[in-house]
Amino acid sequence: MPNQQKKIIFCVAGVLSFVCALGVVTALGTPLWVKATILCKTGALLVNASGKELDKFTGEMQYGLFHGEGVRQCGLGDRPFQFSIFPDLLKAIPVSVHVNIILFSIILIVLTMVGAAFFMYNAFGKPFESLHGPLGLYLLSFISGLPSKDGV
Structure with missing residues (x-):
C-alpha cells in the first residue's frame, strides 16, 4: 500500500474511534x-382491566445513571414522581447492573481513546522506531511481564 493511502486509512480509523468515544460520553451525559413503560398491576388486576381500560393503568418512566x-x-389519573440513585433507583435496578454499566462504559471510553491514539501514531509517526532503544526495551519488558491465560 502506498504511504499516503496508509495515512488516510489510519486517520479515518482514528477519527472513527474518537467519534465512538465521544458517542459513549454523550450517552452517559444524557x-x-x-425509557420504559410501567404497569400498575394491582389496580389492573383489581378491576380486571383489558384493552383500552389498560391504558389507564400504564405509566411511563425515564432514567439515566443517577436519576x-x-x-x-393506577386508574386515578397521572401521578408524577422523581427518583435518584440513592436509595430509590437501587430498588428498581440491581446495584451490579448499575456498576457494570458505569464500569464498562469507562472501559469503552478508555479503549477507544487508546485505539484513536494508536491509529494517529501509526498515521503520522514511525512506530517501528519506537521499538528500538529504551522505549522498546520498556515496552517489550512490560509485554513479557503480563500474566498469561494460564496464570503463569
Missing part, C-alpha cells in the same frame, strides 16, 4: 436515556 422521573397511572 440525563434520561432509558429519573416518570408518570404513574
Whole structure:
C-alpha cells in the first residue's frame, strides 16, 4: 500500500474511534436515556382491566445513571414522581447492573481513546522506531511481564 493511502486509512480509523468515544460520553451525559413503560398491576388486576381500560393503568418512566422521573397511572389519573440513585433507583435496578454499566462504559471510553491514539501514531509517526532503544526495551519488558491465560 502506498504511504499516503496508509495515512488516510489510519486517520479515518482514528477519527472513527474518537467519534465512538465521544458517542459513549454523550450517552452517559444524557440525563434520561432509558425509557420504559410501567404497569400498575394491582389496580389492573383489581378491576380486571383489558384493552383500552389498560391504558389507564400504564405509566411511563425515564432514567439515566443517577436519576429519573416518570408518570404513574393506577386508574386515578397521572401521578408524577422523581427518583435518584440513592436509595430509590437501587430498588428498581440491581446495584451490579448499575456498576457494570458505569464500569464498562469507562472501559469503552478508555479503549477507544487508546485505539484513536494508536491509529494517529501509526498515521503520522514511525512506530517501528519506537521499538528500538529504551522505549522498546520498556515496552517489550512490560509485554513479557503480563500474566498469561494460564496464570503463569
